[in-house]
Amino acid sequence: MKPLPSPAERCVGPEQTATGRAGRAWTLRAAQDTQFRAMGARIAVGLGSNLGPLERNLLDAASALERVPGLTPRALSSAYLTEPVGPPQPAFLNAVLLAETTLPPLEVLAALQGVEAALGRRRGSGHGPRVIDLDLLLAADGVVATQRLTLPHPRLRERAFALVPLVEVWPGARDPVCGGRYADLLAGLGRSGVGPARPLPLRVARRRVDHTADLGFEVSAANVEILFERAAMALVDTMARRGLVRERERRLVEAKGDDEGELLVGLLSEVVFLVDARRFVPRRASVLVVEAGRARMALYGERLHDALQLRSAVKAVTHHGPGVQRVTKGRYRATIVMDV
Amino acid sequence: MGRKGKHKGLSRRQAEKGPPAPRLELPPLHLEPAGPHRYVIRRAGAMRTDGLVFASARLVAHLGRDQAVQQVANVATLPGIVGPSIAMPDIHWGYGFPIGGVAAFDAVDGVVSPGGIGYDINCGVRMLASDLVADEIAGRLEAIVDAIVASVPSGVGSSRFDLDLGSGGLERVLASGASAAVRMGFGEAADLDLVEDQGVVEGADPGEISPRARERGGPQLGTLGSGNHFVELSRVDEVHDQRAAAVLGLFVGQLAVLIHTGSRGLGHQVCTEAVAGFGQAAREAGIALPDRQLVCAPLGSAAARGYLGAMAAAANFAFANRQIIGHSVVLAVERSLGVAPREHGLRLVYDVPHNIAKWESHEVGGRRRRLLVHRKGATRALPPGDEALPEIYREIGQPVLVPGDMGRASFVLVGSEGAARESFASACHGAGRLLSRSDALKRGRGRSVASELERQGILVRAASRRTLAEEMPEAYKDVEHVVDAVCGAGLCRRVARLRPLGVIKG
Numbered sequence: 001m002k003p004l005p006s007p008a009e010r011c012v013g014p015e016q017t018a019t020g021r022a023g024r025a026w027t028l029r030a031a032q033d034t035q036f037r038a039m040g041a042r043i044a045v046g047l048g049s050n051l052g053p054l055e056r057n058l059l060d061a062a063s064a065l066e067r068v069p070g071l072t073p074r075a076l077s078s079a080y081l082t083e084p085v086g087p088p089q090p091a092f093l094n095a096v097l098l099a100e101t102t103l104p105p106l107e108v109l110a111a112l113q114g115v116e117a118a119l120g121r122r123r124g125s126g127h128g129p130r131v132i133d134l135d136l137l138l139a140a141d142g143v144v145a146t147q148r149l150t151l152p153h154p155r156l157r158e159r160a161f162a163l164v165p166l167v168e169v170w171p172g173a174r175d176p177v178c179g180g181r182y183a184d185l186l187a188g189l190g191r192s193g194v195g196p197a198r199p200l201p202l203r204v205a206r207r208r209v210d211h212t213a214d215l216g217f218e219v220s221a222a223n224v225e226i227l228f229e230r231a232a233m234a235l236v237d238t239m240a241r242r243g244l245v246r247e248r249e250r251r252l253v254e255a256k257g258d259d260e261g262e263l264l265v266g267l268l269s270e271v272v273f274l275v276d277a278r279r280f281v282p283r284r285a286s287v288l289v290v291e292a293g294r295a296r297m298a299l300y301g302e303r304l305h306d307a308l309q310l311r312s313a314v315k316a317v318t319h320h321g322p323g324v325q326r327v328t329k330g331r332y333r334a335t336i337v338m339d340v
Numbered sequence: 341m342g343r344k345g346k347h348k349g350l351s352r353r354q355a356e357k358g359p360p361a362p363r364l365e366l367p368p369l370h371l372e373p374a375g376p377h378r379y380v381i382r383r384a385g386a387m388r389t390d391g392l393v394f395a396s397a398r399l400v401a402h403l404g405r406d407q408a409v410q411q412v413a414n415v416a417t418l419p420g421i422v423g424p425s426i427a428m429p430d431i432h433w434g435y436g437f438p439i440g441g442v443a444a445f446d447a448v449d450g451v452v453s454p455g456g457i458g459y460d461i462n463c464g465v466r467m468l469a470s471d472l473v474a475d476e477i478a479g480r481l482e483a484i485v486d487a488i489v490a491s492v493p494s495g496v497g498s499s500r501f502d503l504d505l506g507s508g509g510l511e512r513v514l515a516s517g518a519s520a521a522v523r524m525g526f527g528e529a530a531d532l533d534l535v536e537d538q539g540v541v542e543g544a545d546p547g548e549i550s551p552r553a554r555e556r557g558g559p560q561l562g563t564l565g566s567g568n569h570f571v572e573l574s575r576v577d578e579v580h581d582q583r584a585a586a587v588l589g590l591f592v593g594q595l596a597v598l599i600h601t602g603s604r605g606l607g608h609q610v611c612t613e614a615v616a617g618f619g620q621a622a623r624e625a626g627i628a629l630p631d632r633q634l635v636c637a638p639l640g641s642a643a644a645r646g647y648l649g650a651m652a653a654a655a656n657f658a659f660a661n662r663q664i665i666g667h668s669v670v671l672a673v674e675r676s677l678g679v680a681p682r683e684h685g686l687r688l689v690y691d692v693p694h695n696i697a698k699w700e701s702h703e704v705g706g707r708r709r710r711l712l713v714h715r716k717g718a719t720r721a722l723p724p725g726d727e728a729l730p731e732i733y734r735e736i737g738q739p740v741l742v743p744g745d746m747g748r749a750s751f752v753l754v755g756s757e758g759a760a761r762e763s764f765a766s767a768c769h770g771a772g773r774l775l776s777r778s779d780a781l782k783r784g785r786g787r788s789v790a791s792e793l794e795r796q797g798i799l800v801r802a803a804s805r806r807t808l809a810e811e812m813p814e815a816y817k818d819v820e821h822v823v824d825a826v827c828g829a830g831l832c833r834r835v836a837r838l839r840p841l842g843v844i845k846g
Contacts, residue, residue, distance in 0.1 A: 210779070278555075309496075313497065
């Protein structure tokens, strides 16, 4: 076994010798802490894209990771436009996804590679432009050194484009080897080459459906999952200024129904309940599953507070109107009327 | 007038000029004039009965703009409907049922449709009258309005954690309505006589109110909410029927209060859950629907029984809500004017639901039948002499409270024989929207609706500017036209006209 050289070696700790064997446990320390394992290990995944619709690529990757069994995303950072490293190529859009997982590290790595492939990334293209690049950056208290995977990521300490979004969503993150805070490290390194934060996700394109007494909207997407996510965000947009919401907590909603229209109205009714009864305002939605008779969606957001005034109340989401339609092959449309 | 006659569209201009065209084409449905202030949609296709719209030519001209007429026809397809599918002059496009819709169903073959009641179960209007002369307290109006704002939580997501229901308090509210609020110290037992059906819908089953509905609505008891809900201070500007006004204790110049709200999040959640669950019930009963929002369940089914129990409990919650708010308003007036109850004389005139279904007995084709009457954006309007009326009002008929927009007027009417004959003793509930909310917002851009109203002498306090723009007077039809039509059709008689002085909007 020949661990790759890592900056972490500068602060080699006693744990390191116990890790590495096919990544069965995150670390010795983590393995011994049963409570920690039960909650799942906290990990940070770096997302990057410099080919095609960059924001969409990052959001698609975040949604795809949502559907990996055993992996539970907790928060997505803002996106940052960054200068490329290596050969001349277009600028990257980078972000970091914080997640909890019960999977061993190598399975997480395999899942990341699966998502890259599904989104159209061709491996082996070296450092050239890519639709999506997913890197396992860090695990809380996790040190891994194998041929296939090194944790923390060997170049994390020198990459401002990864450290800036990491520190945004995980301000207290520490190097598990030497215990230093990445925030301090970043302060020394500087933010050169990293643009200002660009909140993700941005606006959902929705068309207002005119209804005399109430409010309606129409959204469309290439598949039902994205359609549901967009409808949920359009619903929240009528109630709150979603741009001000931060991703602090994750809530799951579930619906049953006979067809996609019923499932969508069911999920949206749950969103209304979360806002009106639990005072939780979502910023981002991610569909976990849509299958016969059942749908589940994760919502990221925070509890209502003074700076987050609701702009209008939605009493209910109705079944009125055409609901979910397949317009053409690969094009779905949802029309939703709300009682306000 | 043969049915094969040439149909002709009626433009708005023509309508305002006066006489209605003999026929009106509203493809794919035809509204045919059928007497004074009446239009019929002839039974066709899947319809089981005719549609009957009470309206004037002027109001009918507005109907071409949306799908309300189609919705009247859709309701006519529901199983067990008795008599026509009816719409009031303030009809506008709803979801499933039109707003302003009335439909009665046979106790055996009929159905209950949660969409025919609406998400805001027992949304309604309560009116208080006083012994105060509005002009004499004009200088204190702002103080009164501010005191009401301070004591009645309103706006999006408003809640009232200060209201201690104690153990079993919510259960009592759900089971017994307004009287539970009186027991908690809000108002007096004498109020109950002046609330429709004593402020309680029989058959309430609090056990059918889900934990989620309780969680959502419980903390909202005693709050106004947002949107079109309001508390309004008004002046009685004109009395049309001296006798009825005297019975109701109304006089020209008087300060009155209108309160418009419902069952808040509790009712919304009850309806949401029922609509979700009724898909199955409708399928099992083999009921084909023109609109998923019309889902319904046969009246004998377990789904229908469960929903009716929950709907009644939610309606009771709304009665208690208006009882609490009414009492809070009285206290706010006392505090801001520094007067004793004897001096202000604020008292309940009546409290009328307009989103509800009730078991009632009506004469149809010469025999009395027990029917479930759905009223969505419509009020009950019992004629004089009806035994369900409190004794003091029995000679004049049921008071019908018809709030208009916040800039023009509101009306007090009473039900008459025509309503008993033709509309299952029902009448209109308000002005009805003319503009969509987004159109209203567009028109409100760059304007201050509040200062425009202030120039007309109307003081407005709203939780948000957006609500004010959405609810601007021109977004609504002129309530005067609605009242003309409902009285012209013989469903009601006018008693008094009110003018807004101060409006608290959620």
